[in-house]
Structures are given as C-alpha cells and as structure tokens.
Amino acid sequence: MPSVRLVDASKRFGSIFAIHRVNLEIRDGDYVCVLGPTGSGKTTLLKAIAGLTQIDEGEILLDGRRVNEVPPEMRNAVYVPQHYALFPHLSVLENVSFGPIAKGVKRDEALASSHKMLELVRLDKRADSLPQELSGGMQQRVALARGLASGAKLLLLDEPLGALDARLRIELRYQLRRLAKGLGLTVVHVTHDQAEAMTIADTIIVLRDGRVEQTGSPFHIYQRPENLFVANFIGDTNFVEGIVSERGSEGSTLELRRSIYIKVADTSYLPGERVVIALRQEKTHLLGEGMKEGTNAIQGQVQAIRFLGDFLKCEIRLENEDTISCKFLRIGTIPRGNENVVITFRPEDCVIFPYPSSGLSREVEVT
Amino acid sequence: MDRLSAKPNASKALYSASAVFFVVIILLPAIAGILLKLGLISEALSDPILVSRARSALYASFAIALSVSSLDLIAGVPMAWLIVKRKSRLINVIDTLADIPFIVPTVALGYSVLLFWSGPQGLASLFGVGSIIQPGWILVAMLHFAFSYPIVVRLMVGELQGYRETYELAARTLGASSFTAIRTVTFPILKPAFIAAFLLAFARSLSETGATIIVAGAFENGPVFIRKAIDAGLQGPLVLVSLALIAISIAIFGAISLLGPRLRLPIKRVLPRFEGRLSEGGKWRDLATLLVFAMFVVIPSLFITLPSATAILDGTINKAIASEGVWSNYWRSLVLSYTVGFLAMVINIFLGFPTAIMIARRRLGRRASTIFDALVNVPIIVPSVALGTSLSFFWNAFGTFPEFWLLILVHVSITYTYFVRSISAAIEGISEEMEETARTLGASPFTVFRRITLPLVKYSFFSGAIMVFTRSVEETGATVAVVKQLKTAPVLLVDWVKNPQLYSQSTTALGIGFLVLTSFIILLVLRLVLWRRR
Numbered sequence: 001m002p003s004v005r006l007v008d009a010s011k012r013f014g015s016i017f018a019i020h021r022v023n024l025e026i027r028d029g030d031y032v033c034v035l036g037p038t039g040s041g042k043t044t045l046l047k048a049i050a051g052l053t054q055i056d057e058g059e060i061l062l063d064g065r066r067v068n069e070v071p072p073e074m075r076n077a078v079y080v081p082q083h084y085a086l087f088p089h090l091s092v093l094e095n096v097s098f099g100p101i102a103k104g105v106k107r108d109e110a111l112a113s114s115h116k117m118l119e120l121v122r123l124d125k126r127a128d129s130l131p132q133e134l135s136g137g138m139q140q141r142v143a144l145a146r147g148l149a150s151g152a153k154l155l156l157l158d159e160p161l162g163a164l165d166a167r168l169r170i171e172l173r174y175q176l177r178r179l180a181k182g183l184g185l186t187v188v189h190v191t192h193d194q195a196e197a198m199t200i201a202d203t204i205i206v207l208r209d210g211r212v213e214q215t216g217s218p219f220h221i222y223q224r225p226e227n228l229f230v231a232n233f234i235g236d237t238n239f240v241e242g243i244v245s246e247r248g249s250e251g252s253t254l255e256l257r258r259s260i261y262i263k264v265a266d267t268s269y270l271p272g273e274r275v276v277i278a279l280r281q282e283k284t285h286l287l288g289e290g291m292k293e294g295t296n297a298i299q300g301q302v303q304a305i306r307f308l309g310d311f312l313k314c315e316i317r318l319e320n321e322d323t324i325s326c327k328f329l330r331i332g333t334i335p336r337g338n339e340n341v342v343i344t345f346r347p348e349d350c351v352i353f354p355y356p357s358s359g360l361s362r363e364v365e366v367t
Numbered sequence: 368m369d370r371l372s373a374k375p376n377a378s379k380a381l382y383s384a385s386a387v388f389f390v391v392i393i394l395l396p397a398i399a400g401i402l403l404k405l406g407l408i409s410e411a412l413s414d415p416i417l418v419s420r421a422r423s424a425l426y427a428s429f430a431i432a433l434s435v436s437s438l439d440l441i442a443g444v445p446m447a448w449l450i451v452k453r454k455s456r457l458i459n460v461i462d463t464l465a466d467i468p469f470i471v472p473t474v475a476l477g478y479s480v481l482l483f484w485s486g487p488q489g490l491a492s493l494f495g496v497g498s499i500i501q502p503g504w505i506l507v508a509m510l511h512f513a514f515s516y517p518i519v520v521r522l523m524v525g526e527l528q529g530y531r532e533t534y535e536l537a538a539r540t541l542g543a544s545s546f547t548a549i550r551t552v553t554f555p556i557l558k559p560a561f562i563a564a565f566l567l568a569f570a571r572s573l574s575e576t577g578a579t580i581i582v583a584g585a586f587e588n589g590p591v592f593i594r595k596a597i598d599a600g601l602q603g604p605l606v607l608v609s610l611a612l613i614a615i616s617i618a619i620f621g622a623i624s625l626l627g628p629r630l631r632l633p634i635k636r637v638l639p640r641f642e643g644r645l646s647e648g649g650k651w652r653d654l655a656t657l658l659v660f661a662m663f664v665v666i667p668s669l670f671i672t673l674p675s676a677t678a679i680l681d682g683t684i685n686k687a688i689a690s691e692g693v694w695s696n697y698w699r700s701l702v703l704s705y706t707v708g709f710l711a712m713v714i715n716i717f718l719g720f721p722t723a724i725m726i727a728r729r730r731l732g733r734r735a736s737t738i739f740d741a742l743v744n745v746p747i748i749v750p751s752v753a754l755g756t757s758l759s760f761f762w763n764a765f766g767t768f769p770e771f772w773l774l775i776l777v778h779v780s781i782t783y784t785y786f787v788r789s790i791s792a793a794i795e796g797i798s799e800e801m802e803e804t805a806r807t808l809g810a811s812p813f814t815v816f817r818r819i820t821l822p823l824v825k826y827s828f829f830s831g832a833i834m835v836f837t838r839s840v841e842e843t844g845a846t847v848a849v850v851k852q853l854k855t856a857p858v859l860l861v862d863w864v865k866n867p868q869l870y871s872q873s874t875t876a877l878g879i880g881f882l883v884l885t886s887f888i889i890l891l892v893l894r895l896v897l898w899r900r901r
Contacts, residue, residue, distance in 0.1 A: 052803045072806035085804040089822045098818070099808035150808045
C-alpha cells in the first residue's frame with residue numbers, strides 16, 4: 001500500500017498558482033477526500049500526484065520515493081476522471097484489461113484477472129458491452145475495475161460520483177469506501193460535495209486558491225474549523241460580528257451590535273479586538289416567545305421558514321438587526337412567520353476568529 | 368518503440384523534429400523561394416503592357432474567387448440544409464452526387480464543363496446552336512463554382528449535423544418563424560463554419576490552374592498568367608504575379624480570419640410577416656436548390672461520360688490499350704501521377720501526424736502551438752501555382768534538383784495542410800483525459816497512441832489520407848511550375864485539350880475518362896485497404 005507526501009509542491013499556469021506550496025501526507029490505506037470550491041486546485045493536485053502535471057517546485061513522494069521525474073505509467077497510481085474516460089472503442093472487458101496488457105501481462109492472464117475484477121464490481125455479465133451501452137453507475141464501476149485490474153494500489157478519483165444522480169451518488173459512495181477498505185487501497189477522492197467527504201473520508205483536506213486551508217478528520221474539521229473559510233465551507237454556519245468587551249479565566253464577553261452581550265468560551269482575544277463569531281445553525285436553538293433560558297439568549301422575529309424534510313430551517317432577524325439561521329428537527333411546535341422568538345446557544349459552541357482585514361464576505365467567498 | 372517513447376525527452380524530440388520539418392520543408396521554401404528572385408521584378412515592371420496584363424489577371428483571380436465563394440455559400444448552405452433535414456432515399460442519392468466534383472479530377476471537370484456549356488454536343492445541341500457559353504471568365508466562374516460547391520456543402524453538412532437543434536426549437540417556441548429562427552439563431556451560431564467554408568472555397572478557387580486553362584480561352588487570371596509566363600520563359604512577370612498572389616492571399620485570409628469573428632450578422636430586425644411567408648416557401652426553395660445543383664454541378668461534371676463512351680465505340684480504346692502513339696506517354700503520366708500521390712500520402716502520414724498531435728494537444732507550449740496552428744494553413748492559402756513557383760526557385764537554388772523529388776516535395780507541401788488539419792481536428796475532439804487515464808493505467812506514450820488515439824481518429828485518418836491522395840493526383844498548377852520533363856496526367860491532359868489539332872476529342876475524352884475511372888478504382892482500393900487495417 002502506498003503513502004503519498006507532498007512537500008512545498010507548487011504548480012503555476014502563467015502567473016496563477018493552481019497549487020501553492022502544498023504540504024500534505026497521506027498514510028497507507030487512508031481514504032482521503034480533497035474538498036474545495038471550483039478552481040481551488042483539486043484536479044491539479046490529483047494530476048500532479050498521478051504524474052500528468054509536472055509541478056514547478058517542491059517534491060512528490062510515493063512510498064517515500066521522490067517521483068517528480070517518474071512518468072505516469074511508472075507511478076502505479078490510477079487516475080479516474082469525473083466522466084471515467086472509458087475507451088469508447090473497447091468493450092468493458094478490453095477496457096478493464098487495458099492496464100495489465102499495457103504493462104506486459106500475458107493476454108490470457110490479463111483477461112482472467114480482469115474478469116475477476118468485473119465480478120468484484122458485479123459487471124461480469126456485461127464484459128462484452130461497449131461502455132456507452134452502460135448506465136452512469138455501471139460506467140463508474142467499470143472505471144474502478146479498470147483501475148484495480150492495473151494493479152495500482154493508489155486510486156486518484158476526480159469527482160467520481162459527480163456525474164450520477166443524487167440517490168445513486170449516496171448509495172455508491174459507501175460502496176466505494178467499502179471496496180477501497182476491503183482491498184487495502186489508498187484513495188485520494190476529489191469532491192466539492194461536503195456531505196460526500198464527511199461521510200466517507202478518514203481525512204479531509206480543504207483546498208482554496210491552491211492552498212491547503214485545513215487537514216484533519218471530518219469530526220475535527222467540522223468541530224474546530226481553523227479559519228472562516230473552512231467554517232463556512234463545511235456545514236451551515238452563522239457569522240456574527242462583535243467586539244471583545246471582557247476576558248475572564250473561563251470565557252469572554254463579546255458585544256454585538258446595539259449593545260447586545262454574549263458569552264463565549266474562547267479566551268484568546270484581548271478586550272477591544274474585533275472578531276467574528278461562527279455558530280453552527282444546528283447549535284442555534286429556538287425558543288417560543290416569553291421563554292428565556294441559557295447563557296446566551298437574544299430576541300428576534302421569524303423572517304422565513306424553509307422545509308428540509310426531517311429538518312426545518314428558520315431565518316431570524318435579531319433585535320440588533322443581525323440575521324441568523326437555525327436548523328432543528330421537525331418535532332414539537334413549529335414557529336410561524338413573523339412570530340417573536342428567542343434564540344439561544346452555548347458559549348462553547350461559538351468559534352471565534354479575528355475579523356479579517358479583507359472583510360467578512362470576501363473571506364468566506366466560495367467562488 | 369514503447370521503451371523509446373517512455374523516455375522523458377522522446378516525445379519532445381519527435382514534436383520538435385516535426386516542427387523543424389514543417390518550417391524547413393514546407394513553410395520556408397513556400398515564402399523564401401519567391402523572395403530569392405525579387406530582383407527580377409524590375410524586369411517585369413519596365414514593360415507597361417505586361418504590368419497591365421498582370422494587374423488584370425490578379426484582379427480577375429480575386430474577383431472570381433470572392434464572387435464564386437459567395438455564390439457557393441448562397442447555393443451550398445440550402446443544399447447542406449436539405450441533406451441534413453430532409454431524410455429520404457432521394458436525398459441520400461443527392462448526398463452522394465454532391466461528392467462527384469471531389470472524385471472527378473479538376474482537369475476532367477474542366478473538360479466536362481467546357482464540353483457541356485461550350486461544345487456543340489453539349490447543352491447547345493438542345494437549342495440547335497453552336498455554343499451556349501464561350502470559353503472566358505463566365506465559364507471560369509461556372510467551373511470554379513462546380514468544384515468549390517461540394518467543399519461548402521460537405522463542411523456545412525458536418526456542422527449542421529453537430530448543431531444542437533434545441534436552440535432553433537427554443538426560438539420557434541418563443542414565436543419566431545422557421546426562417547427567422549434560422550436567420551437570427553442558427554446562422555449566428557454557425558458563423559465560424561460559414562467563414563471556414565468561405566475561406567476554403569476561396570482558396571480552392573484561387574489555386575485552380577489546370578481546369579481553368581481549359582475553359583479560360585483568351586481570359587487570364589493569376590494562375591493562367593503564370594502558366595503562360597512559364598511557357599514563354601518570362602521569369603520577371605512570373606515572380607511579380609506569384610509574389611502578388613502570395614501576399615494578397617495571405618492578407619485576405621488574415622483579414623477575414625481576424626475580422627470574421629467580429630462581423631455581426633444583421634439579426635436585430637425581424638420582419639415577422641415577410642419571414643413567415645418565406646418560411647412557407649420551403650418546397651420552392653428546395654426545388655431551386657436542386658435545380659442549381661443539377662444544372663451547375665452534377666450534369667456539367669458528369670457530361671464527360673458521353674464523349675468517353677463514344678471513344679469506346681469508335682475504336683480509340685483499342686489504340687489506348689495497345690499503348691499506340693500518344694497513349695504510351697499517357698500511361699507513363701498516369702503511373703507518375705499515382706506514384707507521386709501515393710508517396711505524398713505516405714510522407715504526410717508519417718510527418719503530419721506528430722504535427723497534428725502537437726497542434727491539438729499544444730505539446731510545444733501554448734504560444735508555439737498557436738503559432739504553428741496558424742502557419743500550417745499557409746500551403747492552402749497560397750495559390751498552388753505561386754507555391755510551386757516559389758518552391759521551384761528555392762530548391763533549384765541549391766543546384767539542380769532531381770525533377771521527380773522536386774515534384775514529391777511540391778505535392779507534399781500542397782497536401783500537408785489537408786492531412787494535418789483533418790487529424791488535429793479529430794484529436795481535439797477526443798477528451799485528453801482518455802489519454803491521461805491510459806498513461807496512469809501503465810501505458811507508454813506509444814501504446815496510448817497505438818491503442819487509444821489512433822483507433823479513435825481512424826475515420827479522420829482515412830479521409831485525411833484519401834484527401835491528400837486525390838488532391839495530389841488532380842494537382843496541375845504547382846506541377847507545371849516545377850517540372851519541365853516530367854508530365855503528370857492532368858498536365859498532359861491540359862496539353863491535349865489545348866491542342867485539338869493534335870489530339871482528337873475522342874482521344875482527349877478517353878484519356879480523361881481513364882483518369883476518372885482509375886482514380887475512382889484506386890480510391891476504392893485505398894478505402895478497402897485502409898478499412899481493413901483499422
């Protein structure tokens with residue numbers, strides 16, 4: 001099983017850095033999801049590992065060996081693009097056996113091992129079909145079987161579920177992980193779907209403008225985003241501006257607009273510092289009118305209610321004119337439009353960031 | 368080969384070699400040859416009559432090329448539309464017939480057009496007159512229309528087949544009549560194809576020499592003037608007109624390529640009633656399209672079969688088979704034509720393929736590849752007779768060059784663009800991800816080429832190779848510019864047509880008939896052989 005390491009890897013297209021001084025380490029057998037908005041350098045990162053794009057600076061190491069100058073066919077790292085790149089003039093079996101035959105394995109042996117791979121992905125009965133005769137989900141499985149048959153232990157998947165419909169996408173993401181774990185593969189899976197990344201990754205790497213913003217387990221990234229961009233990109237988050245008014249040993253007091261005060265657990269900011277409070281929408285609770293409990297409680301009025309199936313999402317205009325959203329299970333009393341309500345949240349659920357010099361909206365911008 | 372291709376610098380070396388070949392063998396001689404002889408221009412300029420003739424010839428060349436290309440679009444686009452939209456057996460037959468001027472070598476086409484419009488056995492026989500149209504500029508224009516029309520039709524059929532009809536349907540549901548929808552939505556989207564079709568027809572018209580000589584009579588355009596200058600041994604006028612043809616052609620192509628994309632079609636104003644009525648007249652439009660096609664393309668192109676058939680009946684065929692008299696030279700010329708065509712095809716396959724990949728995949732970097740992409744058009748932009756003149760000057764500057772190899776070089780130059788363009792367009796149509804994925808599956812660059820790229824571009828490869836072959840076999844202008852002793856079949860046949868006192872109509876018609884027939888058979892064999900190798 002291979003490990004992957006990038007040391008200060010950069011790739012420029014003209015004056016624009018597609019990836020910039022990227023440092024990361026992927027352990028043997030890890031299922032890693034690279035998450036980031038369009039144009040963040042995800043595909044470039046994948047192609048650099050595959051050897052399809054030459055990095056301008058830095059090093060790429062596979063199993064501890066520098067591979068910067070090693071051509072793609074010698075890296076044993078299979079690249080699977082979003083639309084799978086199945087060869088349209090070859091049958092399913094010929095597609096799957098392409099790798100072993102290209103590597104010099106005898107035709108009979110290559111066909112036998114390819115058949116096994118097709119059995120593994122339950123497509124052995126479609127061995128003679130042409131790729132275009134298969135559904136999207138089947139094509140995805142053929143692409144996977146083709147990669148596995150080539151003997152590669154490192155799979156580089158570029159939005160492998162992006163071309164499928166929503167339901168199939170959910171079903172196949174678990175199959176993908178199960179297969180990878182069962183065969184002991186190392187997988188780098190590029191996606192812009194945070195739910196996909198959260199549910200199948202051992203480790204998530206968040207990219208933005210070619211730089212790694214944060215690396216960690218899904219739980220860690222969700223609970224402790226290291227910056228505003230990650231806080232915004234992963235999960236649904238409210239951002240509220242404030243100024244530190246007091247700092248104690250167990251927490252700080254922040255002043256929001258119109259002299260509303262709240263408590264937060266973070267004590268790392270000095271009084272007078274301008275900050276942004278990031279608060280997950282599902283950690284923002286809603287109480288009916290007149291009910292007031294908890295440390296932080298702010299009055300507001302329901303502006304909009306959105307139905308999300310099991311969940312409801314309410315947009316609340318606070319008494320200080322800030323707007324925040326809260327997400328909660330659809331049980332109990334459902335608030336009505338324009339109803340006066342109180343929102344509460346726990347000090348330890350507030351993640352505090354310094355106010356960005358470029359402005360809040362610019363900092364959390366996804367496109 | 369696999370191991371060699373896997374070496375880090377192997378592909379770069381291959382692409383660099385193909386780029387060097389293009390610059391040194393194709394591009395440089397095309398321009399530099401004529402520049403070497405610039406000093407001779409003063410000789411031509413000192414003769415005011417010659418200058419005036421040269422000016423008129425140049426004017427005639429561009430006037431005919433511009434008007435014929437415009438007419439090609441006016442008549443060819445409805446024909447392409449008809450082929451794509453109206454599906455029936457008759458349309459399938461018409462689709463095949465539209466390719467006839469492609470298959471018939473232009474010299475044969477010229478003679479056929481001449482006999483049909485000017486000969487007493489042609490259209491004139493129906494009206495009991497000697498001739499309908501005398502050789503001259505009108506007949507030249509009609510001939511150029513006949514051979515450039517299929518270029519426009521073929522290109523537009525391809526474009527229309529790839530065009531997403533949903534745009535037009537959306538316009539119809541928004542209240543536009545079919546004519547308005549086509550004019551305001553489809554045409555602006557297809558504008559690049561119109562420009563490409565216009566430029567191709569324009570280039571073809573400017574280049575044509577052999578057939579033009581046949582139907583020109585006393586009329587002179589650029590290529591006819593050059594041919595006469597070569598025959599008279601007048602190098603000064605030859606250089607003057609060749610240089611002017613090269614310079615003006617490149618300037619016009621550059622201007623159209625640059626300004627064409629900025630050209631706005633008049634789509635703002637809509638006349639709902641008038642255009643609605645025009646939309647209803649579809650049947651009349653189709654009928655008019657078919658009439659133009661029949662009268663000006665198919666019948667004049669196929670008319671040669673009549674005198675050829677007569678030659679079979681009057682015994683001329685026996686002399687031809689026995690290789691008596693003029694026929695031994697004829698067969699030699701025919702063999703030479705096909706040998707040159709075949710060699711030009713093979714050389715282009717080996718040397719043009721890497722260039723096509725280099726352009727399509729931008730292998731030498733974005734800027735260098737874009738420059739090559741533009742420069743590769745030069746051989747078809749420059750009229751072939753001027754190109755031949757330049758190449759002749761260039762290669763002969765290194766001493767006496769064997770005529771046969773000079774002929775090969777010229778034909779490779781003339782046909783190079785056809786092959787490179789057809790392959791590079793096909794490669795651009797293949798997702799690069801497919802080749803990249805194949806590499807990560809363990810395939811070397813050569814294996815990727817052999818197992819993925821080549822099979823996926825095979826149709827373009829076959830059609831590119833066949834296009835090179837047919838273009839080479841029918842080429843006259845550049846050939847007369849470079850050879851003195853050797854005569855390819857089209858050059859020989861032009862001589863026969865121009866000397867009716869030496870060669871009877873029966874002999875000429877049979878010679879041309881054989882050229883058409885053998886071309887057809889060889890094309891068929893080539894197609895079968897290439898097909899089997901796919």
